[in-house]
Amino acid sequence: MKRKLKRIIIESFSWILPSLIFFFVLVVQLERIQNNQEASTLTDTSKEIFSIASLREYILFIQRPGLCYYPIQKTILLIFCFLSYMIILVIFLKKLLKKKKISYDNLSVLLFPFIFYMLYSTNISVISYFLSMYIFILVLVPIAFVTSYVFSINLNSLSKKTATYKVTKVSQILSTIVFIFVGLINVLLLLRMNIHVRYLSVVKDADIEAFNWIEKNIDSDKYILPANIGGFGNNQNFIFDSLLYLRAFTTREEVLGFVQGNKINDNENLRKLYLELSNNVGNEATIKKLLDNNIIYIFDGSYKPWEEGYINSAEFEKYPDNYVKIYSRNDVEIYQIILRDNDI
Amino acid sequence: MKSKYNCKKIFISYKKILTNLNLLILNIIATLFIIILPPNTIEYLKIFSVFILLFLLPGIVLLKVTKVNNLANNLIDKLLLSLPVGLSFWILSVFTLTYLNIRIYLAEIIIIIILFTILLIVNFHNKKLSFKNLIDHNIDTRFIILYSIFNIIFFINIIPTKGLISAPLHDPAQNSVVAYQLIRNDFLYEGIPYYTSHYPPGAAYIVGLVSISSGINTATTNLVITNIFHTLVPFSFGLLLKTLFKNKNIEYFSNIILSFISMYTLMLYSKAGKNSQIIAYFFLFISWTLFHNSIYKNLLIKFIVALVIAASFLIHYNNFPIFIIISFIIFINRLINEKKT
Numbered sequence: 010m011k012r013k014l015k016r017i018i019i020e021s022f023s024w025i026l027p028s029l030i031f032f033f034v035l036v037v038q039l040e041r042i043q044n045n046q047e048a049s050t051l052t053d054t055s056k057e058i059f060s061i062a063s064l065r066e067y068i069l070f071i072q073r074p075g076l077c078y079y080p081i082q083k084t085i086l087l088i089f090c091f092l093s094y095m096i097i098l099v100i101f102l103k104k105l106l107k108k109k110k111i112s113y114d115n116l117s118v119l120l121f122p123f124i125f126y127m128l129y130s131t132n133i134s135v136i137s138y139f140l141s142m143y144i145f146i147l148v149l150v151p152i153a154f155v156t157s158y159v160f161s162i163n164l165n166s167l168s169k170k171t172a173t174y175k176v177t178k179v180s181q182i183l184s185t186i187v188f189i190f191v192g193l194i195n196v197l198l199l200l201r202m203n204i205h206v207r208y209l210s211v212v213k214d215a216d217i218e219a220f221n222w223i224e225k226n227i228d229s230d231k232y233i234l235p236a237n238i239g240g241f242g243n244n245q246n247f248i249f250d251s252l253l254y255l256r257a258f259t260t261r262e263e264v265l266g267f268v269q270g271n272k273i274n275d276n277e278n279l280r281k282l283y284l285e286l287s288n289n290v291g292n293e294a295t296i297k298k299l300l301d302n303n304i305i306y307i308f309d310g311s312y313k314p315w316e317e318g319y320i321n322s323a324e325f326e327k328y329p330d331n332y333v334k335i336y337s338r339n340d341v342e343i344y345q346i347i348l349r350d351n352d353i
Numbered sequence: 354m355k356s357k358y359n360c361k362k363i364f365i366s367y368k369k370i371l372t373n374l375n376l377l378i379l380n381i382i383a384t385l386f387i388i389i390l391p392p393n394t395i396e397y398l399k400i401f402s403v404f405i406l407l408f409l410l411p412g413i414v415l416l417k418v419t420k421v422n423n424l425a426n427n428l429i430d431k432l433l434l435s436l437p438v439g440l441s442f443w444i445l446s447v448f449t450l451t452y453l454n455i456r457i458y459l460a461e462i463i464i465i466i467i468l469f470t471i472l473l474i475v476n477f478h479n480k481k482l483s484f485k486n487l488i489d490h491n492i493d494t495r496f497i498i499l500y501s502i503f504n505i506i507f508f509i510n511i512i513p514t515k516g517l518i519s520a521p522l523h524d525p526a527q528n529s530v531v532a533y534q535l536i537r538n539d540f541l542y543e544g545i546p547y548y549t550s551h552y553p554p555g556a557a558y559i560v561g562l563v564s565i566s567s568g569i570n571t572a573t574t575n576l577v578i579t580n581i582f583h584t585l586v587p588f589s590f591g592l593l594l595k596t597l598f599k600n601k602n603i604e605y606f607s608n609i610i611l612s613f614i615s616m617y618t619l620m621l622y623s624k625a626g627k628n629s630q631i632i633a634y635f636f637l638f639i640s641w642t643l644f645h646n647s648i649y650k651n652l653l654i655k656f657i658v659a660l661v662i663a664a665s666f667l668i669h670y671n672n673f674p675i676f677i678i679i680s681f682i683i684f685i686n687r688l689i690n691e692k693k694t
Contacts, residue, residue, distance in 0.1 A: 017688045020649060027652070027659035034445070034663040035673065037452060038553050041542060192613040196509065199619060203513035206623045209521035210514075212572055217518065247523055254519055257529040257572050260537070 208314050215311040215339030216251035220258040222336055223343070227306060233263045234283070234299070236309040236325075236344075237318035241280050249318045250310025251341075264304055287319040291328040296346055305348075307332070311340040373492045380500045387508050392516040399567040400577045407462075407562060411469045412439025417476055421643075421657045429496050433592050436585070437639045438657060440559060441664035447540050447558045448667060456539035459565050466566075495601060499591075499608065503584065506612045510580045519572040520579055522626025527552060532560040532571040555667035556629040579628035582635050586618055587611035589638035596642045597683075633669030637676060640665045644680055648687045 227233070233252065240247035246265040255263050265279055279302075285295045299305075309322040325332040325344045336343035388397050412435030415421070421438070425431045447457060519529065535542070535557055542554060564574040587608045595604040611618070618634065621627040640662045647658040665672045 016649075020688060023652060024655065027655040030656070030659040031663035031666055034448065035666055037448075038667065192609060195613045196505070199509050199613065200513060202619055202623050203509060206514055206521045207517060209623070209626075210517040210519050210576075212519040214518070251519075253523060253526045254529060254572050257519075257526065257533045258570060 211249075211310065211312055211314065212251045212254050213311050215341050216254075217258065218338065219251075219308075219311075219336060219341040219343065220255065223255070223261050224259040226335075227261055229260060229262075230303060231261075231305045232303055233261065233306045233308050233343075234304050235263060235265060235318075236307050236320055236322045236342075237313050237315075238265055238283065238320075239315065239318045241284070241319075246280070247315075249315045250308075250313050252308045252310055255308075263308070264302075283319065290320065290324040291331055293331075296331055300346060300348070305346055306335075307344040307346070309342040309344070373494070373497055376497045377492050377500070380497070380504055383504045384507065387504070387511050390512065390515065393573075396567075396569050396573060397511075397515070397577060400563060400569055400574055401581075403563050403567040404578070404581065406466050406470070407566060408439035408443065408559075409436055410439065410466070410473055411442050412436050414469050414472045414476065415439065415442060415657065419653050419657050421647075421654050427496070428492070429499055430592060433585075433588055434639065434643065437636055437643075437661050437664070440636075441660045443562055444555050444558050444664040444667055445660055447562070448554070451540050451542050454541065454543070456541060458539060462562065462566055495604075498605060499588065502605075502608055502612060503588065506584045506587065510583050511577075514576060514580060517573075517576055518570075520576040520626065520628055521623060524552075524626040525572075525575050525579065525628045528557050528560055528629060529571040529575045531557040532564060532575065535561040536565050536571070552629045553667045553670060555664060555669075556632050558667075559632070575628065579622065579631055582632045583618060583622060586631060586634045586638070589635045589642070593638045593642045593645075596645055629669050630671065633665065633672050636661070636665035636668050637672050640672075640676060641679065641683065645683050645687060648684065 223233070233255065235248045235250065235252045237249035237252075238246060239249060248263070248266060252263050253266070255261060256266070265283060282295060282298055282302075285292065286299070289295070307322070307325065322342060322344070326334075331347055332344045333347055334342060335345045388394075388401055409432070413431070415438050416425075416431065416435045421434070425434050450457060519525065531552075531554065535554070540558070540561065560571055560575045560578055563569075563578060564571045567574065587610075590611050591604040591608040594607045595601060618631055621630055640658075643658040643661055647654045662676065665676065
């Protein structure tokens, strides 16, 4: 017993040195985020990014915004996770006290649904918008884990006369039929979902052509405003066309991008300015503010899977004194705000 | 009577080898067919070649040198473990070098690839490789079944997205943009003024390295790489369950569950564009597998495992709390159950 305890202590201590690597990496990364956060004028510095509080939120997955929409599911999920974990701990402690070996077979059926729920909960806010899928996953996952465990039982190790043998054999046959049936249906479903991905990919060849034109013809100190943008309500900006990827193809920069940068005033003011513009595209005061911030161009991409957003680009055509179309090819349009003598 | 029995045994053995060999060739043709099917034939070929050269080769060499490959018994496990080791080598090298303000150029990346290729050739040259042994011991029924499942998932993930320039939705845009800025900045992180609390830079490093080496834009590289990992996630999960339960059947079924029945990863990708999370799952499952196997092993193995864990934290912040909690249970369980060796 003493020797075993000694081995356990040595093994535990031997992990201290290797674990320094990943703690070092984590600390450096957190420091980098902090530095970037301080350098940025656009981001909200008052909000904690990654702290003990946010860690607690990650582990307990409470207060996740998506969960609030479905309180019943939230309760089921939390009870399920809590019970799984408690049962694991009870079995673990019971066997520990009896000095029995704790095999993974005993833990597995409960442990892996728990792991899955842990992974699942971290993104629950995203998935929970699709209620039918949510219930589907919620029910199917534990069943799938238990079935997979049933499959893993080796029938040869069991006596043929026992009831366990018969139950296991029947459950294995039934599970195989269910697996084949669901698997075949799902291959088609998976293909359909992957084909659906095609409709959400915003960059097309025409946009790449426009990006090349932008790189050649637009100065790097001038900013581009997206014509199609939405999602301001959730303190975020979602560009609805290929301008989302502008900085992955060119050295030029857009404003109100999904990937926020370190420039021009603050995001909140820009959002207000954009909404002002969407109310009246010809508003001289708003145009003046845009020019003051060096926002000279407006980009309208070739493909908009989420439709127009706040401004319809046809509106710019109504004000020829304020806007001029400087690029129009294959459904991509770029407008320039006309500079007055006093703006230069 | 005995010689007749031996002849029959040899005949069955050769028949099995030939069947496996034929099935292997068929599977290789299927994989190549999926990659080269137009459109984007050249782009996909380039990305896949660079991906293998850049990550798989260093992984194989590092596993061999550090003898971590003793943790895996056969070819498919070794391949599954060498990929994250190779990826971790690059992610942590780039992370550490850029932390020290050392710039990384394309020439240096090519030199390292050549160096690892030479090391691998020398390693195989010294070892007398028998084709029969390779087929007999590695290309078994398990290999063929798993390879066939791989091809089906590979087909489902790659073919519908062929011809696209960028991945779906908004989150992949962040990876693509940061990867492009990293390439422009010689992988120095400090000069990039982007908001990086969404994702740590690990996935952007992978995309950046493949993109700079293949010459394909970061948006397309990001799409293809996510699809590769999307295909590999069920296999990493299967390997983890096989390692924990010491049972082969559970590997097949967990693979099938995560590939065809649970649509969780695909949901994440197609409904939310969480491509970093998909790459993170692959790392998470492999990290647990390696962690489980490295307990009571030497310090060098533990260091290699720690590298993979560190790289997994750099792919996604979610990996940190999840890994720590579950690893604690695995660790205690392994310590208590370990037999005297």
